[in-house]
Amino acid sequence: MTSPGNSYPAGSAAFPHRGLLGIAGLAPHEILFLLDEAEQWVELNRLPQKRDDRLAGLTIINAFFENSTRTLLSFEIAGKRLGADVVNMAVAQSSVKKGETLIDTAMTLNAMHADAIVIRHGSSGAVQLIADKVDCPVLNAGDGQHEHPTQALLDALTIRHALNLPRGGAFNGLAVTICGDILHSRVARSNILCLTSLGAEVRVCAPPALMPTGIEAMQVTPFHDFDAALRGADVVMMLRLQQERMQGQFIASPREYRHLYGLTLDRLAKAKPDALVMHPGPMNRGIEIDSNVADLAERSMITRQVEMGVAIRMACLDVLTRRSRGVEGWS
Numbered sequence: 001m002t003s004p005g006n007s008y009p010a011g012s013a014a015f016p017h018r019g020l021l022g023i024a025g026l027a028p029h030e031i032l033f034l035l036d037e038a039e040q041w042v043e044l045n046r047l048p049q050k051r052d053d054r055l056a057g058l059t060i061i062n063a064f065f066e067n068s069t070r071t072l073l074s075f076e077i078a079g080k081r082l083g084a085d086v087v088n089m090a091v092a093q094s095s096v097k098k099g100e101t102l103i104d105t106a107m108t109l110n111a112m113h114a115d116a117i118v119i120r121h122g123s124s125g126a127v128q129l130i131a132d133k134v135d136c137p138v139l140n141a142g143d144g145q146h147e148h149p150t151q152a153l154l155d156a157l158t159i160r161h162a163l164n165l166p167r168g169g170a171f172n173g174l175a176v177t178i179c180g181d182i183l184h185s186r187v188a189r190s191n192i193l194c195l196t197s198l199g200a201e202v203r204v205c206a207p208p209a210l211m212p213t214g215i216e217a218m219q220v221t222p223f224h225d226f227d228a229a230l231r232g233a234d235v236v237m238m239l240r241l242q243q244e245r246m247q248g249q250f251i252a253s254p255r256e257y258r259h260l261y262g263l264t265l266d267r268l269a270k271a272k273p274d275a276l277v278m279h280p281g282p283m284n285r286g287i288e289i290d291s292n293v294a295d296l297a298e299r300s301m302i303t304r305q306v307e308m309g310v311a312i313r314m315a316c317l318d319v320l321t322r323r324s325r326g327v328e329g330w331s
């Protein structure tokens with residue numbers, strides 16, 4: 001792994017991938033490269049004039065086949081702050097509703113000469129399918145239960161900022177507890193891949209029905225007892241129950257779920273005294289997280305995560321379009 005202060009390989013060797021389909025397949029130093037690239041955008045985004053025109057003349061299409069607030073908006077803001085023309089495809093009014101296949105939609109987007117396409121889709125693997133059919137870089141904004149790579153990157157950047165970890169450095173010695181609907185969560189999957197790759201200790205906690213079988217193979221420790229999972233944790237990441245992906249009954253009742261797996265102030269006290277609280281949103285307050293925990297000053301990172309999301313997406317759009325923009329060393 002690249003140690004603090006080390007520089008990255010020159011040009012495209014720092015990030016040789018055409019698109020960003022998942023955290024799987026990324027080397028630790030490639031993840032750190034994207035986090036380090038995002039730092040300049042964190043700074044720019046805090047200025048009154050948030051503009052850099054390096055993507056001027058480029059067209060970015062956001063094709064979101066599933067609902068989104070944070071991810072869609074932040075990809076749109078990210079592209080615009082870099083000077084690109086950003087177009088959001090309105091799926092509800094599109095030919096998708098007339099039965100057009102995903103491949104035909106992909107070919108249509110491709111014919112419009114987009115310079116990058118950002119896709120969210122309800123089916124795992126759908127983003128890869130589109131990426132195989134188009135000429136430009138594709139960024140996965142969440143595909144089914146599979147991956148949500150920019151969420152994991154923004155979460156890692158949030159942790160690094162909040163704990164003042166060095167740039168280019170690993171996350172060794174950090175204990176992160178992820179609790180909630182692990183089974184249906186692409187956020188959990190991408191975060192597990194990202195955090196373990198950076199050297200953190202990851203614990204996952206869920207009721208038995210919401211814990212994927214064989215999760216140990218992802219180098220995590222599974223828990224069903226939330227109090228035990230919290231002991232000594234530096235970071236507590238809460239996840240929503242993804243009812244829209246559940247067929248049948250996975251939990252006894254919301255009341256019981258909150259009792260066993262909800263993050264209350266009392267329960268948070270089992271973690272390290274300054275443990276950070278994270279949630280990718282959307283939150284179901286009073287179920288997986290209490291309002292007085294979600295709104296904790298200093299320790300709740302929930303709005304900071306949103307802030308880091310714009311910076312990470314700017315970094316990804318910049319890096320992935322360097323080849324087509326003919327940036328030196330990226331041809």
Ligand code: NCD
Binds near residue numbers: 148186187240280282
């Ligand atoms: C998540 C998603 O869509 O996967 N949200 C997000 O991108 N911020 C998590 C969720 O929907 O629960």
